[in-house]
Structure formats: C-alpha cells, structure tokens
Amino acid sequence: MATHTPHFPDLLFTGAARLRRWEGRLMGLLADADYAELRSSLVMREPHADASLRFFDGDQLVALRWDYTTALARMLATRFAEPPPRVSYAGPVFRRASQTWEPVERFEVGCERIHADGTLRDAADVEVARLLMAVPATLGLRAAMLQVGSAALLRRPLEAERLPPDLAQAVAEALSRRALHRVQASLGGHPAVGRLLAHCELLLAGLEGTEGLKALESGPYAALLAEECEHLQKTLAALAPMVPSGLALRLDLADVQGLAFYTGPTLRLYAPGARQELAAGGRYDGLYPDLGKPWHAAGFCVRLAPLLDLADARPDLFQELNP
Amino acid sequence: MNAVLNTVLIAFPKGRLGDELLPKLAGSTLALDEAALQSRALRIPTATPGVQALLLKGADLPRYVAAGIAALGIVGSDTLDETDVDLLELADLGFGACRLSLCGPRGLDLDALRQRPHLRLATKYLRATEAWLEREGLTAELVPLQSSVELAPILGLADAIVDLVQTGGTLKAHGLEEITVLGTTSARLVAGRGAYLANPERLRPLAAEIIRLLSATA
Numbered sequence: 001m002a003t004h005t006p007h008f009p010d011l012l013f014t015g016a017a018r019l020r021r022w023e024g025r026l027m028g029l030l031a032d033a034d035y036a037e038l039r040s041s042l043v044m045r046e047p048h049a050d051a052s053l054r055f056f057d058g059d060q061l062v063a064l065r066w067d068y069t070t071a072l073a074r075m076l077a078t079r080f081a082e083p084p085p086r087v088s089y090a091g092p093v094f095r096r097a098s099q100t101w102e103p104v105e106r107f108e109v110g111c112e113r114i115h116a117d118g119t120l121r122d123a124a125d126v127e128v129a130r131l132l133m134a135v136p137a138t139l140g141l142r143a144a145m146l147q148v149g150s151a152a153l154l155r156r157p158l159e160a161e162r163l164p165p166d167l168a169q170a171v172a173e174a175l176s177r178r179a180l181h182r183v184q185a186s187l188g189g190h191p192a193v194g195r196l197l198a199h200c201e202l203l204l205a206g207l208e209g210t211e212g213l214k215a216l217e218s219g220p221y222a223a224l225l226a227e228e229c230e231h232l233q234k235t236l237a238a239l240a241p242m243v244p245s246g247l248a249l250r251l252d253l254a255d256v257q258g259l260a261f262y263t264g265p266t267l268r269l270y271a272p273g274a275r276q277e278l279a280a281g282g283r284y285d286g287l288y289p290d291l292g293k294p295w296h297a298a299g300f301c302v303r304l305a306p307l308l309d310l311a312d313a314r315p316d317l318f319q320e321l322n323p
Numbered sequence: 324m325n326a327v328l329n330t331v332l333i334a335f336p337k338g339r340l341g342d343e344l345l346p347k348l349a350g351s352t353l354a355l356d357e358a359a360l361q362s363r364a365l366r367i368p369t370a371t372p373g374v375q376a377l378l379l380k381g382a383d384l385p386r387y388v389a390a391g392i393a394a395l396g397i398v399g400s401d402t403l404d405e406t407d408v409d410l411l412e413l414a415d416l417g418f419g420a421c422r423l424s425l426c427g428p429r430g431l432d433l434d435a436l437r438q439r440p441h442l443r444l445a446t447k448y449l450r451a452t453e454a455w456l457e458r459e460g461l462t463a464e465l466v467p468l469q470s471s472v473e474l475a476p477i478l479g480l481a482d483a484i485v486d487l488v489q490t491g492g493t494l495k496a497h498g499l500e501e502i503t504v505l506g507t508t509s510a511r512l513v514a515g516r517g518a519y520l521a522n523p524e525r526l527r528p529l530a531a532e533i534i535r536l537l538s539a540t541a
Contacts (some may be wrong), residue, residue: 145520
C-alpha cells in the first residue's frame, strides 16, 4: 500500500483483489450468523467529530462518514421502533489520522448486536466475541491474539470518585499507555489518589488468565466491580472452549482505550508484526440511550487497512484460502 | 529471513541520554558489543542472543518503536511529550533526570516577563511551553529552535528560553539562570502497542529485565 501523508490509499491489483475477497469472506461469516447488511450514506449531516473530514455542501457543513457505528445508530434509532437484532456493514470511513502512517480512508467490516432486553447481555457479548475469534481464520491469518478487557473496570471507579472529565481522561490515557507513573502524576494530590493508584496497579499487573480478576477482589473497588468481574469471568469461561487454533485469548485489564464510548467488555485483535490492532469492539450501552432509545449494543469492527499492510509486510503470516 | 524476524530490536538513544545509558548496560545481559559499537554497524548485538540494539536520535526513536521495527525503546519523556506517536510507556527509568525550565538573563524574574507586551520564548519544547503558558494564562510568541537555545536571549532573538536543565552549568556559563521549573523529565521505557501486546511472552520478560537493570542504577 502506498504511503503518503495524509494517506489516502490507492490499491493496486493485488491489494484491491485482497480487499474485495476479505470483505466478501467477512460479510459471509456475518451473514451465516444472521447479521444483515446495512449501508449508511457516505455523507453524514449530523454533528461531526473533530477527526472527521468536513466540507460544505452548499451552505451546509457535512462530513464524510467517519464512524460506521455512529452512522448506523442514527439510522436505526430514527427508523425503527424495535432494534434489528443483528446488523453488519462494510465500506470505507474517513478519519484524520493521529499517526502519520495511518490511512485517512479506512476500509472496515463490522457488526452490531443490538437488544432492548438487558438480560441478553451475557449471550450477546459471547456471540460477538465468538464471531471476532473466527475472523483470523476467515482471512487466512495464521496467528493472532484476542485481548479481552473491560472499560467498566476503570470507568466505574472514576465515576464513583467523581473525577472531573479532563482528569478522568488523563488517567485513562496514562493507563492505556501502561504508564502508572503518569497516572500518579495526573492524579497529583487528588483525595482518591491512593485508591485509584492501587486499583490501576492491579489493572496493570498483567496476571494471566482470570488471576487478574481475582486480584481485583482484594482491591479498593471490589464491591463496585463485583458484577462486572463476574460478567467478564463468565464471558471468558464461555469463550475458552471455542478458541480456534492459531488464536490466543488473553485478559487485558489495562485495555481502557475508548473509555468514553465503551461501557463493558472490550475486544482487541492483534497479530505478530502488526503495528496496531486489527479489529476492535466491545459493549457500548451508552450509544442508543443518548439517541433516545433504551437499547443495548455490542459489536466489533475489522480494520482492513492494517490487515492489508500486514499481508504486504508479512505474507508468511497468511495462508492462501480458496477464493 | 527467520533469524531476522526472530531478532528483537531495542532502540537506544544517542546523545546525552545514551551517554548515561550505555555505561549502565556494561557487563549486563544487554551490554552492547564493543566491536560493533565502534564500527558502522546499524544493528548492534547485545550480550543476549537474539536481542540487538539500534542507536537512534531521540527525536526519531519513537517512530521506530511505534512502527514495530524496534519492539522496545528508551527515550526521554521530554521527547515523548513533544510527539504524537502512540506508544506504551512501561516505566519511568529514573535516570537522565532534568528540569524543563524557563530561563533568562540573570536578574530577570517571572513578574518582569509577565509585564512584557510581547513576550518571546525560544524553545525546542513547543508543546510543553504552550501547555505551561495556558496554565499560567500567558501568551507568548514561541521561537522554535533545535539547538544552542541559550544563545537566543543573549543575542536578542527571544526574551527567555524554555530548555532542559541538568546541572545549570551551561546556563551559568552564558549568564542565564532558571526563573521557574515547568516540569521534570527522565528516561522512559517505551513499547509499540501492537508489537508488545501481540508478543507478550517474549517482550514482557525483556522489558522487566531492562527495568531491573536500569531502575536499580538510576
């Protein structure tokens, strides 16, 4: 893939064919699981994120679709009384890159599991994670790692301690960088510094399996997080027997990227040699209520641009699949 | 091909931080091969088979790590804070500690600078300076300089400078002094997010070894 800055990728024959094939395979995987495709307009007329590519259509400021989940949520919330339970999507989104080598035009395939009944949460989270576990084999990726975390493990303590939004964001960013020293520097003399630091230390401990969750039981927010820990434990226990060969399933309690969006379990797919995650998702129960619908949702998005880069750089990681 | 792919590269800094770092590694599992160090070799073998070092300028180093070329790196927090690169920052290694300070000609104080209708500050650390100005409610023209920043107030290019101060010797030699400290900096152990999270079995022990070696001698 060519690399210009800003990076609007032109795909030559091999890349274009690979993208088409991968989109088809992933949409087939989702269709087999009863996910039905929706296609939102490439132009979004609603308020736009800072990272969006904006332009004037006459005297109206519009943006190129910068996020599929947001675009679909607006579409579903305005057109349906009850949520379609399973939706999928494929196509480009345009977002200004935070890294010079990241493409501005990003090719994505993803799915959303939406439900009005909150008791479906456990099953929905397992369903979404199970589908994401099938993605590497669907693309012929020989080795990958799925990291499972939970945004709630930091979000709830920060809310309970009533940290101002700026400070909460600074703590989340520092923890996401695995930088305990920066968490400490951000909190400074805050009254909750001792508790929050002890909690972040537990999240960063990197304990294997469910040991990390057990460690939280003796932490300062044990009662507050008991339900979320139990949910995460159940999810991991349900997923463990389904892990396909070539995929490692790991608990990553310090995965707190996207804390403003995710409310529960988070999923991130990595592969050796990839400089960034290849897919990401999780539970985001705040999105639809913000749009006036009491719906719950979980989903993931496969990022095909870094996968195309990886296939170029490390063809040994991919096996050829029959077209 | 496989040997190359199986080699872990660690990016070490050149310059002031590197001068402090390399003696700390001498005799350790990560000591650099002396012969390779004296040569023009790009990859310097270490005492641990399969682990090699790249010696890079501090400003370039985060990009090599973020791109996954080097799995781990050591870089000053001053450099990290001035770049947009998304990296894991696994530890504050403690050594290479400096103050990032506002400095000016002897006798000049902060109140005097606040009175200037058009304050000019020369610095290499634009983001840190902007953040401090915002905290202080001040505005200033920032004069970006890459080196010999202390010349700026002497020759009239700026009223004061924001620069790293370790002993204060260079400032003193130029008739300058610290007016106020904006923050402190030190060496950090960094890792590429994708590389580190995809290969924890290999990289976590190596990161722990670097922390053990360097934190103990900070």
